[in-house]
Amino acid sequence: MGRSLRSGRVMKSLSPPNKRAGRADTGRRAAAKSSKQPPKKTSVSVRKAKKEVESSSESEEADDHEESSVSSDSESGDSGEEPEHDTRRQPPNQADEDSSDGSDNDEVAKAAPSPLKKSAAGNESSEDSSDGSDDEGHDDGNQNGNKQGFTDENADWLKPKKKASLLDSDDDGDDDDEFDVAAGGDRSSDDEMEVERESRLIDEEMEAEKEEARLELRRTITQNTEVFHLPTAEELEDDEDRVVPPSELRARIEEILSVLADFKNRREAGRSRSEYVERLAADMAELFGYLQELVDYFLSMFGPSECLEFLEASEKSRPLVVRVNTLKARRKDLAAALMKRGVRLDPLAPWSKVGLKIYESTVPIGATPEYLAGHYMLQSAASMCPVMALAPQPGDRVMDMSAAPGGKTSYIAQLMRNKGVVIANDLKPERQKATVANLHRLGVRNVVTCCYDGRKLGSQMRNSFDRILLDAPCSGLGVISRDPSVKIQRTIPDVKRCAHLQKELLVAAIDSLNHKSKKGGGFMVYSTCSVAIAENEEVVNYLLSKRDVKIVETGLDFGKPGFTRFEHKRFHPSLALTRRFYPHVNNMDGFYVAKIQKLSDKRKGEEEKKTAAAEGEKIEDSAQTDADKGSNKYDNKSKKKKGKGGKKRRDNSEDKAAVPEKRPKISAPPTVQVPSKKKSTNAKMTKPRRMKNTGM
Numbered sequence: 017m018g019r020s021l022r023s024g025r026v027m028k029s030l031s032p033p034n035k036r037a038g039r040a041d042t043g044r045r046a047a048a049k050s051s052k053q054p055p056k057k058t059s060v061s062v063r064k065a066k067k068e069v070e071s072s073s074e075s076e077e078a079d080d081h082e083e084s085s086v087s088s089d090s091e092s093g094d095s096g097e098e099p100e101h102d103t104r105r106q107p108p109n110q111a112d113e114d115s116s117d118g119s120d121n122d123e124v125a126k127a128a129p130s131p132l133k134k135s136a137a138g139n140e141s142s143e144d145s146s147d148g149s150d151d152e153g154h155d156d157g158n159q160n161g162n163k164q165g166f167t168d169e170n171a172d173w174l175k176p177k178k179k180a181s182l183l184d185s186d187d188d189g190d191d192d193d194e195f196d197v198a199a200g201g202d203r204s205s206d207d208e209m210e211v212e213r214e215s216r217l218i219d220e221e222m223e224a225e226k227e228e229a230r231l232e233l234r235r236t237i238t239q240n241t242e243v244f245h246l247p248t249a250e251e252l253e254d255d256e257d258r259v260v261p262p263s264e265l266r267a268r269i270e271e272i273l274s275v276l277a278d279f280k281n282r283r284e285a286g287r288s289r290s291e292y293v294e295r296l297a298a299d300m301a302e303l304f305g306y307l308q309e310l311v312d313y314f315l316s317m318f319g320p321s322e323c324l325e326f327l328e329a330s331e332k333s334r335p336l337v338v339r340v341n342t343l344k345a346r347r348k349d350l351a352a353a354l355m356k357r358g359v360r361l362d363p364l365a366p367w368s369k370v371g372l373k374i375y376e377s378t379v380p381i382g383a384t385p386e387y388l389a390g391h392y393m394l395q396s397a398a399s400m401c402p403v404m405a406l407a408p409q410p411g412d413r414v415m416d417m418s419a420a421p422g423g424k425t426s427y428i429a430q431l432m433r434n435k436g437v438v439i440a441n442d443l444k445p446e447r448q449k450a451t452v453a454n455l456h457r458l459g460v461r462n463v464v465t466c467c468y469d470g471r472k473l474g475s476q477m478r479n480s481f482d483r484i485l486l487d488a489p490c491s492g493l494g495v496i497s498r499d500p501s502v503k504i505q506r507t508i509p510d511v512k513r514c515a516h517l518q519k520e521l522l523v524a525a526i527d528s529l530n531h532k533s534k535k536g537g538g539f540m541v542y543s544t545c546s547v548a549i550a551e552n553e554e555v556v557n558y559l560l561s562k563r564d565v566k567i568v569e570t571g572l573d574f575g576k577p578g579f580t581r582f583e584h585k586r587f588h589p590s591l592a593l594t595r596r597f598y599p600h601v602n603n604m605d606g607f608y609v610a611k612i613q614k615l616s617d618k619r620k621g622e623e624e625k626k627t628a629a630a631e632g633e634k635i636e637d638s639a640q641t642d643a644d645k646g647s648n649k650y651d652n653k654s655k656k657k658k659g660k661g662g663k664k665r666r667d668n669s670e671d672k673a674a675v676p677e678k679r680p681k682i683s684a685p686p687t688v689q690v691p692s693k694k695k696s697t698n699a700k701m702t703k704p705r706r707m708k709n710t711g712m
Contacts (some may be wrong), residue, residue, distance in 0.1 A: 020472065024620050025423050025692065027503055033632075049113045050109045052195050052622075053135055053567060054271075061288060066176065076142070081184050086701070089610050091493070095683070096110070096286075099461070100389075104179050114630055116178065129254065130446055134203075134306070138367065140298060142257065146577045150676065152412075153426075157211055159553055159605065161512075167387065167459025171505065171666045198702065208314070211523070214267065220298070223422075228295070232322075244272070244274070244275045244282060244284065244285055245284060246273045246287055246291060246292060246295060247295070254475075260302070262303060263526060265302060265303045266300050266303065268295075268299055269296060269299050269303065269324065272292055272295060272296045272299070273296070273320055273321055275292060276289070276292055276293070276296075276320050277321075277412070277577045279292075280427070294322070296320060297311045297312050297315055300323070300324065300327060303622060304330075304331065304503070305503050306326045306327070306503045307501075307503065307504055307506075307507065308439070308505070309507060309508050310489070310493075310503070310506065310507075310508075310561050311323075311327075313508060313511075313548070314326060314327070314343070315573065316582075316583065317513070317547070317549065322600070323392045325600040326598065326600050327601065328600070328674055329403060329497075329598075329599035329603075330496040330497050330599055330606075332497060332598070332599075333497050333498075334393075334396075334397075334497055334498075334603065334604065334605060335373050335374070335375070335395055336373070336374040337364055337371055337373055337374070337394075337395065337397045337604070338372050338374065338392040338393065338395070338603070339370050339371055339372075339380065339392060339393045339395045339400060339423075339427065339458070340370045340371075340372065340391070340392050341390055341391055341392055341393060341426070341430060342370060342391070342430055343390075343433075343434065343458065343460070344390050344391050344458070344459055345392070345427075347363075347369070347370060347372065347393040350386060350391050350392060351372060351373070353386055353391075354372075354377075354384070354386065356379075357378070357379050358374040358377065358378035358379060358385060359374060359376070359377045359378070359379070360374075360377070361373060361374050361375060362375070364397060365397070365406075367573065367574060367653055368397070368400060368404075370390070370400075370430075370533065371397060371400065371442060373397075373545035381394065382394060388457070390457040391457040393423060393426060393427075393454065394423075395423045396604070396607075397603050398494075398543075398545070398597050398602075398604040398605040398606075398607035399423060399424060399487075399593070399605075399607070400427065401428045401543070401570075401572055401575075401597070401607060401609050402424065402485060402487060402541050402609050403424050403485065404545040404571065404572065404610050405541050405570040405571055405572060405595075406428070406483055406540075406541045406556065406611075407431075407571065407610050408412050408428050408432050408436075408483055408689065409430050409432065409535065409536070410432045410433050410436055411432075411435050411436045411535065412432065412434070412436045412437075412482040412483070412535055412537065413436065413437050413439075413481050413482050413483075413485045413537075414428055414436065414437070414439070414482065414483045414484075414485070415438070415439040415441065415469045415473075415477075415480075415481045415485070415486075416428065416438065416440050416441065416443050416484075416485045416487075417484065417486045417489060417525055418441070418442060418443075418471065418486065418487050418489065419440035419441055419442050419448075419451055419465070420442040420444070420448055420450060420451050421447065421450035421451055421452075421454060422440065422449035422450065422451035422452075422454040422455055423486060424485060425440045425451065425455070425463060426454060426455060426458045426460050426463075427464055429460040429461075429462055430458075430460075431454075432462065434459075434460065434461050434462050435462065436462055437462060437464065438463045438464070439463075439464050439466060439467075439481070440455075440463050440465045440466070441466050441467070441468055441470065441473070442467060442651050443467065443468075443470065445467045448467060449467060450466070452465060454596060468664055470486075470524055470525070471521060471525075472526035473524050473525070473528050474523065474525070474526075474528050475524075475526030475527070477528045478528060478667070479527075479529070479530040479531075479532075479617070480528055480530060480540075480562055481528055481529055481530060481537075482529075482531075482533040482535050482536075482538070483537055483539050484525045484528060484529055484540040484541075485524060485540070485543075486521060486525045486542050486543070487518065487543050487544070487545075488517070488521055488522070488542065488543070488544055488555075489514065489518075490514050490518070490520045490544040490546040490548075490675070491510055491511050491546050491548060491551065492506070492516050492545055492546060493506065493511075493547050493606065494544075494545045494546050494547045494558060494597075494605050494606020494607055494608075495545050495549050495605045495606065496597075496606075497599065497605070498605070507660045509549050511546075511550050511551060512550060514546075514551055515548075515550045515551050515554060518544070518551060519553045519555050519558050520543055521561065522555060522556075522558075522559050523559065523562060525540055525542075526540065526559065526563045526565060526612070526614055527563075529614045531613075531614040531616060531617070537610070538613055538614045538615075539568070539613050539614075540611075540614070541570075541609065541611050541612070542555070542556060542609075542610045542612060543607065543608060543610070544607070544608050545605060545606065545607055546606065547598065547606040547608070549582045551581070551608075552578065552594075552596075552608040552610070553578050553579045553580075553591050553594070554585070554587075555585050555586055556594065556610050556612070557587045557591065559612070560588050560590075561620060562619065562620055563614070563618070563619060563620065564614070564615045564616045564617070564618040564619075564620065565589060565610070565612050565613060565614050565615060566590065566612070566613055566615060567588070567590040567593050567594065567610060567612060568593065568597050568611050568612070568613050569593055569594065569611065570594065570609055570610070571611075572595050572609065574602065574681045575595035575596055575597045575602065575609075576596045576597075576598065576601065577592045577594065577596070578591045578592060578594035578596055578608070580590065580592055589628075591610075593611075593612040594609065594611075595609045595610075596608055597607070597609075598631075602610035602635070610670065629675075
């Protein structure tokens with residue numbers, strides 16, 4: 017009765033659903049641990065647990081076998097039936113041997129139950145007997161017989177492992193610790209695999225870079241060795257009706273530039289360099305929208321590659337720059353105020369202490385309260401350079417010959433600290449309105465505005481100023497980004513006309529400059545917003561030939577030096593002291609700055625004329641004196657001859673008085689005398705008759 021109750025209790029606790037769930041849970045945990053555990057690595061404690069499990073299982077199986085045989089005899093005697101499952105069961109020892117011959121890894125994993133399995137095993141009664149175990153295995157075998165891999169035999173050899181887990185519950189902590197250590201080892205191996213994976217990715221990237229480098233080298237070799245086909249005249253005629261896309265034009269420009277860089281090896285047979293340059297100029301003019309003659313002029317100034325860079329930079333807008341008015345504000349205070357209004361800015365450059373470069377603004381820069389209060393002036397970075405080169409001092413007399421709209425004039429007054437006098441002149445009165453407005457807004461008080469023709473100021477205000485700034489009117493070839501109309505409106509004849517006007521203004525400015533200034537004056541700055549040589553170096557070189565002046569350092573440590581030769585022209589070597597600014601080099605507007613010092617009031621052209629006239633007069637005088645001397649010698653020789661009768665020669669004075677001067681004979685046709693009739697008169701003859709000479 018006790019055995020039957022006990023077996024019934026066991027059967028109730030291990031009902032088929034609970035048993036299947038426990039077995040599935042145990043299988044999953046064992047599979048997880050076996051998958052994490054490295055193969056062929058078994059700790060000492062695990063092997064010890066295995067031996068203990070085997071010994072305990074054998075002893076329990078023997079007891080169960082004896083009890084089961086007794087119970088079966090008694091039950092068969094009572095009921096007269098023989099249990100079928102006992103005939104099909106294998107001996108316990110044989111089952112244990114079969115289980116021991118199984119996989120070591122599976123037994124070890126299942127012999128060390130997980131915490132969940134231990135709790136489930138703890139809930140079961142520790143009073144399980146061998147009969148209950150046999151019935152349990154029988155029922156389980158009947159329920160799971162339809163499932164693949166679960167038979168009665170499997171139930172028999174799995175049964176001792178459950179008991180072993182219950183017996184070895186005290187050693188589970190050690191086993192878990194060891195499995196945790198093994199899991200930690202797996203984590204370290206996972207870290208190693210991560211490093212290896214990263215290393216493999218790095219190797220793949222390096223291989224990809226090497227392959228890309230090989231392809232680039234092959235492409236470069238192909239480009240450098242292949243011959244570019246320049247379009248012929250017939251092909252260009254065919255393309256006249258077709259709109260050539262900009263991508264095709266740019267590709268052809270790059271190909272031509274690569275050919276010109278290595279013209280000897282890459283040129284097409286029978287083609288000259290001039291043909292490539294002409295095609296390049298035509299493509300550039302079409303791509304960027306310039307007149308053909310302007311592109312040709314730029315190509316003569318720059319190289320082909322630099323010309324392309326200049327044209328591309330002229331298409332981009334320059335950064336917005338403001339000049340701080342130090343008469344009313346400081347740069348750091350103004351920067352802080354503008355940043356509070358959402359303006360992103362930076363200092364302009366190390367060479368400027370008053371410039372700020374604006375990157376982005378949420379408010380109009382020309383309408384802020386600071387602008388209206390006169391704290392700053394919108395002015396390009398390039399237009400600050402002429403005033404910095406002029407370097408006016410407080411108390412000087414300065415003239416700005418082309419002042420409108422007042423940016424440079426206000427900067428001059430700012431450097432002079434409102435001391436001294438500044439004459440702001442401009443030809444057009446309507447432009448001076450903006451000048452006056454800006455001067456009032458900026459707080460300038462030492463400027464006088466006027467409207468005169470700058471070409472006449474040399475005679476009207478001779479030797480009147482210590483320093484002069486001439487920002488001459490020009491073609492604007494350096495500010496194409498601000499005025500794109502220059503591309504199609506300016507021609508080479510326009511450039512020459514501007515150069516003629518600039519020469520007249522420059523000579524008049526030198527005449528107005530006082531070289532005897534006691535304040536260290538006698539300096540002027542000539543500047544233009546053009547990159548044309550005809551408006552810059554040629555004009556300054558003309559001044560050197562007309563006035564007693566010299567070129568001095570501008571004081572600007574950036575920018576490119578001026579040209580000393582251009583095509584067949586040769587300029588004075590001192591023009592290298594002038595400075596040029598380009599959009600593609602300095603990220604500024606194209607500008608030219610030259611600083612000139614007046615040495616005296618001499619005029620080289622007039623002095624040369626006077627010298628030439630004096631030399632001509634001397635030559636004429638010497639020739640006349642030589643002629644007079646020659647005639648006197650001839651007269652003396654003719655008069656030294658002796659007369660007849662041994663008379664002495666007369667003096668020159670007597671000869672001159674005695675010998676009448678011979679009149680020059682004039683050849684004329686002979687006149688025919690016509691006899692005329694005597695008029696009859698009644699008057700008496702009062703004139704005595706001439707006596708006839710009879711020889712007596």
